[in-house]
Amino acid sequence: MGTLVGHVAPGFGFLLIGLWHLFNHIKLHALNPKSYKGPSWFPSAKFRYIELVLIMVGSTASVAMELFIGPERHQPLDPDGTIPSNHLHNFEHSSISITFFLYAACAIILDRARVQAQFELTQLLGAIAFAQQLLLFHLHSADHMGPEGQYHLLLQILVFVSVSTALIGIVLPHSFLVNFVRSVSIFFQGLWLIVMGFMLWTPSLIPKGCYMNDEDGHMVVRCSSHEALHRAISLVNIEFSWFIIGVTVFAVSLYLVLVKVYGEKKVEYFSLGNEDEESNDDVESQKSGAFDHSSKSFIQVGKIFSQNDMER
Template identity: 60%
Template sequence: MGSFIGHVLPGMAFFILGLWHLFNHIKLYSLRPNSYISSPWFPTTKLRYLELYLIMLGSSISISMELFIGPQKHHPFDVDGTIPSNHLRNFEHSLISMSFFVYATFAILLDKISAEAQRGLTHILGALAFGQQLLMFHLHSTDHKGLEGQYHLLLQNIVAISLTTALMGIGLPKSFLVSFVRSLCILFQGVWFVVMGFMLWTPGLIPKGCSLYNDDGHKIVRCTSEEALHRAKSLANIQFGWFVIGITIFAITLYMAMVETYSKNVKYSSLAEEFEEIHEETSDVESLKKNKFEDSKSLLVERGFAPFDMER
């Protein structure tokens, strides 16, 4: 993950996944606002587990890149079987991918056996994956004081909200806003990964006073002075704020457009259901009156009165 490709490709995966969840949650809520229940993943018509299969595939590729393809010797261990210092970050990144692979695998198995606690357990698995991600980035072996550390610090805020909303989804399955924020944070993670890939490994985009250096096989950004480092971190903070505003505008605009599109069907169906309910209530009242009338007639017959006597 500590490269341009290592950030851009996972970023695209998170972005597509977050957009897919955001679209489906808004659509589901627009069509069924009263019976909405949050879903940790969404099946497709042709292949039910396509989303989860893609998560497993992406996680497997990431693990292979970190442990077997990326290292020069094509294996992560040293000659004596220990983990070399320059491969520690590879193991940290692979743990994140393994967590998402476990999430997708058990999400499929829980759905296949139709477990009663399927929804809650799947949310827990997602929360564990985000928790692992947050822990690895917080205790990352890479430089926490430099510009890359600042970008990772900002990323941790997004991951922390993803973790929080995943846990809240267990107790609040009917909350659309919890699902909306969680999906938006997954999308934001993808955007920020891509931004990190460009800003930290493209020489022309590195702030003034900072340059790319080779650190034991990994390229990192170092600044020539404290003033240059402070400026670079401030630029990263400003950039993060711009994306917060931009993604918020995008999400609310998407919500309004989809609600306008799908809410029309809801209005028509609601009117039809209301008409049916009124018709059923009217029928019930009429049948109740009829039953009462027949009961009174039968009671009079039992007491010796003929039906024509009632008419008189």
Template identity: 60%
Template sequence: MGTLIGHVAPGFGFLLIGLWHLYNHTKLYSLHPRSYRFFPWFPAAKLRHLELFLIAAGSCASIAMELFIGPQRHQPLDPDLTIPSNHLHNFEHASISLTFLLYAAFAFTFDRTRPARPAAEPLTILAASAAFAQQLFLFHLHSSDHMGVEGQYHWLLQLVIAVSLITTLMGIGYPRSFSVGFVRSVSIGFQGIWFIVMGYALWTPALIPKGCFMNEEDGHYVVRCSSDEALHRAKSLANIEFSWSLAAVVSLSLLFYLLLSSRYVEKMEYSSIAKSTGEMETEEMDLEEERSSFLSLGKAMRNVDLER
């Protein structure tokens, strides 16, 4: 991951997933505000598990790049099968990708298992939470320099990851909160944006802050500064970039909600007044069971697209 493409590629992945979730959460809440429910992933119209397949494919590609393609010997170990110091960060990045791969695999398995398990949805959310927790843990205790410019970018990234982790866990206790789903989607997209910003800011020579330079250390390039004043200035610039990015993400997310909510208007459901109380309670129970199923969610989304 310690390259331009190593940050930009996963950044686009996070951004794509974040936008996909933001679109679906906003669409579902706009159409069905009373029956809205938090979901950790969303089925696609043509290929139901496309999101999970993309997460799994991206994770596998990241692991292969970190452990087999990136290293000069195409394997990250020393001749005595120990992990050299210059490849510790490769194993850290691969461990993050492995956790996301496990999340995608178990989410797919839970969704395909019939009959559906009662705890499938909360356990899927826990698996997603574990992936974000692993990401936060390894970036917090990263083997790379914590004091330099890259460390400042990583510290700011941890703030966004923490929001993703907290809101994912809140999805278990507050499954009908649109705010939880909205903030989680925005935070995932913001992770992607910040990865892209890091990639260009730290590995594009023309964008290196004044007084700093790219230095090759242990087989990869890092940004070093010639003085404490230059380092302080570079960190301050990173903070400013983060604040501007945050303002842009919040503004665009709210604008996205306004535009999408005006396109998808709430669907009113009418029922006969003559229905008995018992019949209405039975229908409500059936409807609740349908809402808790990912399968019914996929069908509902396809029906909405057909009606349009």
């Protein structure tokens, strides 16, 4: 992290995983509303562990970028083997990625072992990964007093929601709402990371009165005055509130569409007894009508014969 690509790339990963979970949780609940139980991850038809493998690949790429590709000497240590101050955040970000790698790897192992507490342990590992992310973002070594700090502060709210819902999901595995909120929070995390990358490292998008400053080889947004800083932070808050509205509309709309597509089809049941009674009534009425008509015809014929006899 610390660059546009460093935020957009992992953000895109979170966004895809969140969208994948959101889609599958809604679909699963629409198909089985009474027996619904939200899994920790969703297997694919062609390759069962595609989601977990992608998490492992993304985490590995993140660690490689932070510790080996990004640094000028392609390694984060000083010549004496110590960690320099300007690379502390690289180790923090790598620790987050390693924790997510551990979650995905253990999820595969638990699934292969088919242990009884597979779901609970997998959920707990996911909660630990999010808790690690929340802890390191909260205790970040970088100076987050400016607009970047406000972006990270709001990101921590989303991570906290992910941690909370992951833990609650252990106790309430059949709650669709818990899994729905967690999926939306993961999706929102990815979206917010992408927004951070563009808003903080695109010069044309820097708030008025602020500028990009090179500090220890990293570009950081600084503001020229307290008023400019206050304005920049307020703009971040407004931006976040707008994204809350947009994500909410998107999530609810997706739910309505998928429920309409995959929801249970209502079958109309008719009472056969009533239909038989009605049909019997119709048949009887038709029979009685025919009998009345035939009886009337017989009476009329009788009258004609009696008149002929009298004339004779």
